Every structure is written in C-alpha cells, then in structure tokens.
Amino acid sequence: MKQSNGRSYVLLTLMVAVLGAAMLGGCDVTIGDPKIAVNLPAKNNSPDGMVLGKNGNMYLSTFNFADKTVPGTIMYIDKNDKLNTLVELIDHPDTERTCPLGIDFGADGNLYVADAQAIVGAEGAISRLLKVTIKDGKAVSVETVVDGFNFSNAVACNGNAVYVTETSLGIKDDTGVHHSGVYRFELSELDGDKPIMLKADAKDSHLIARLETRNPVWAVGANGMDFDPAGNMYVCNFGEASIEKFKMNKAGTKPLSREVLVKGKGMLCTDGMDYAADGMIYVADFLGNAVHQICPKTGAVNTLAKNPVSDGTGGRLDKPSEARLRGKRVYVANIDIPYDNNVIDAPHTISVIKLKGCCGNCKKSK
Ligand SMILES: [Ca+2]
Ligand SMILES: [Ca+2]
Numbered sequence: 001m002k003q004s005n006g007r008s009y010v011l012l013t014l015m016v017a018v019l020g021a022a023m024l025g026g027c028d029v030t031i032g033d034p035k036i037a038v039n040l041p042a043k044n045n046s047p048d049g050m051v052l053g054k055n056g057n058m059y060l061s062t063f064n065f066a067d068k069t070v071p072g073t074i075m076y077i078d079k080n081d082k083l084n085t086l087v088e089l090i091d092h093p094d095t096e097r098t099c100p101l102g103i104d105f106g107a108d109g110n111l112y113v114a115d116a117q118a119i120v121g122a123e124g125a126i127s128r129l130l131k132v133t134i135k136d137g138k139a140v141s142v143e144t145v146v147d148g149f150n151f152s153n154a155v156a157c158n159g160n161a162v163y164v165t166e167t168s169l170g171i172k173d174d175t176g177v178h179h180s181g182v183y184r185f186e187l188s189e190l191d192g193d194k195p196i197m198l199k200a201d202a203k204d205s206h207l208i209a210r211l212e213t214r215n216p217v218w219a220v221g222a223n224g225m226d227f228d229p230a231g232n233m234y235v236c237n238f239g240e241a242s243i244e245k246f247k248m249n250k251a252g253t254k255p256l257s258r259e260v261l262v263k264g265k266g267m268l269c270t271d272g273m274d275y276a277a278d279g280m281i282y283v284a285d286f287l288g289n290a291v292h293q294i295c296p297k298t299g300a301v302n303t304l305a306k307n308p309v310s311d312g313t314g315g316r317l318d319k320p321s322e323a324r325l326r327g328k329r330v331y332v333a334n335i336d337i338p339y340d341n342n343v344i345d346a347p348h349t350i351s352v353i354k355l356k357g358c359c360g361n362c363k364k365s366k
Pocket of ligand 1: 345
C-alpha cells in the first residue's frame with residue numbers, strides 16, 4: 001500500500017510540475033553577473049546538493065537525469081576551483097541508478113546523501129539516505145542507512161543527528177493540500193547492516209515536522225534545509241516560495257514553535273538553501289531562475305542573480321537548485337533538468353556570484 005500510494009502521488013506531482021511549465025514560464029529580468037566556477041563533464045550534467053567541508057572543499061552531488069547508466073557521483077571543488085571525484089554511489093537494485101540531491105557532513109565526519117529516486121520518476125517509496133564513510137579525506141564505503149522515503153531531498157546535520165526533508169509524504173488530500181515533512185535520525189541508529197525502513201503514511205516516529213503546500217501547479221513541499229548556530233531549523237517550502245523557521249527544543253528532537261520567515265517577495269519558489277557563515281541565507285529559486293540572499297532577522301530578500309532560462313553559457317543561471325557560500329563567493333548548482341520549459345543543454349556548470357562587501361540588507365524592514 002505504501003509503495004503504490006507514494007508512487008502515484010509523487011508521479012502525479014512530477015506530472016503536474018511538467019504541465020505547469022506552460023503556465024509559469026521564465027521572465028525577461030536579468031540581475032547580477034554570475035560567472036562559471038566549474039565546467040562539469042557531460043556525464044555529470046545534473047548537479048544539485050553542495051556542502052562546504054571543513055577542509056575548504058565544496059562537495060557536490062551530481063547525477064545524469066537522462067542517462068541512467070551514469071552513476072550518481074559525489075565530487076568536490078577544491079580551493080582552486082578544480083573539480084575532483086570523491087566517490088561513485090551504489091545503484092539502487094530496482095532502478096540500477098542513484099540520484100543524489102542533498103548532502104551534509106555529520107558530526108562523525110561522514111557524508112550523508114539523499115538518494116532521490118523519485119526525481120527521475122522511479123516507482124514506489126524507494127528513495128533513500130546513504131552514508132559515505134570518510135577516512136583521511138577519502139571515501140571508504142557507501143551504505144544505505146534509511147530506506148522508504150517517497151522523495152528524500154535535503155540533508156542537514158546538527159548535533160548528533162541527521163535531518164532529511166521528505167518532499168512528499170505520499171498522502172492523498174482532496175482539499176488540494178500537499179503534505180511533506182522533516183525526518184530526524186540519531187547518528188547512533190544509522191547502521192548500514194540494518195537500514196531503517198520508514199513506516200508509511202507519515203506514521204514513522206522519526207518524522208518531527210510537517211509542512212503544507214497549497215500550490216495547484218507546483219505541489220512540491222519541503223525542500224532545502226539548514227540550521228543556524230543557535231539550533232533553529234529552516235526549511236524551504238518549495239511551492240509556497242517560503243522559508244519556515246522552527247525553534248527547536250534543546251535536544252533538537254522536536255520543534256517548540258514555528259513561523260514563516262519569508263514568503264514570495266520576488267521568489268517564485270525556494271529550493272536548496274544555505275544558512276551561511278556570514279549570517280545570511282542563500283536560496284536557489286528554480287522556477288524564478290534566480291539566487292536570493294535573505295536576512296534571517298527581517299526576512300528581507302536581496303536578489304543576487306536572475307536571468308531568463310538559458311543554456312548556462314558564461315555562467316548564466318540554468319535552473320539553479322542550490323546555492324552555497326564559500327568565502328565571499330556564492331556557488332550555484334545549475335541542475336538543468338527538463339521542467340518548467342527548460343531543456344538539458346551544454347554547458348553543464350556551477351556558477352559563482354561574487355559578493356560585493358556587506359549588502360546591508362538586514363537593515364531593511366520586512
Ligand atoms: Ca546547461
Ligand atoms: Ca538548460
């Protein structure tokens with residue numbers, strides 16, 4: 001039951017997303033001047049999740065939307081913007097492919113990866129959380145540690161836990177509400193020999209937060225996620241074009257309160273996000289083909305870059321899905337997948353936006 005429910009709902013979501021392309025085309029606005037940080041090999045043409053490692057490398061998940069023979073791969077961009085491969089991931093036994101999206105390092109130093117089988121239309125609740133064990137900077141093993149997501153998406157680690165957004169809880173709701181959420185796992189319960197199998201229908205005890213999305217075209221829920229230094233959790237609600245802020249209990253096991261930090265204000269959706277070292281939030285706007293900087297104190301939005309849908313030439317944004325800060329440079333993964341009137345096209349790029357000092361954006365009111 002779980003698999004059929006999850007499958008039908010996730011596929012419906014993706015079909016609606018495709019149909020929505022005609023209704024929500026790009027616009028002609030161009031803001032900013034992003035450049036190319038890295039050219040990706042043609043086979044690794046669908047980049048998504050990124051995380052800045054303690055060693056200064058920007059780690060990056062890549063797959064190939066159209067070609068299932070290409071393994072999902074974790075790469076990294078070193079301090080000189082040279083691209084390297086960390087590890088190729090293990091294919092799912094049913095689909096024979098891996099589709100890595102969000103990534104983050106746990107307090108144990110290992111890398112946790114969302115394998116979103118749903119993004120390429122795989123059937124069933126078969127998306128996963130993978131653990132890449134790292135020793136001396138090298139990947140020594142890849143294991144499945146949680147199975148049974150409908151659509152695992154972002155990964156964010158805080159304390160001794162790993163949090164994963166579930167973009168669809170697979171719940172049928174005739175009122176037009178799309179249900180999604182956040183799962184939390186203790187590092188100590190993640191065991192490659194005994195993967196956690198999630199219970200269906202939002203009944204699993206690891207589910208700590210639920211989100212609702214009311215968008216008739218883009219029924220896509222919880223997406224990017226991150227924590228601030230005080231332990232507050234921020235979750236992007238894609239179809240609402242919002243970021244929700246959750247004040248957590250001390251242990252980080254459940255939210256005590258929640259608020260919508262920002263919604264809309266020029267954003268058409270909220271995809272991958274970074275609560276960055278400079279105290280600002282960076283969010284990729286897949287539908288708006290834009291990257292925004294958001295003040296977590298006021299919710300003010302400063303659009304750093306935006307352009308009509310492109311092929312990515314020269315660093316133009318090409319369906320960005322994640323933005324991460326390194327120093328004063330915002331790295332942007334152009335996932336370039338075929339939704340919202342976009343076509344997969346060369347070049348395949350990571351863009352970079354150079355920040356010009358402090359924007360002062362936080363001084364503005366909402
Ligand atoms: Ca492209
Ligand atoms: Ca494109």
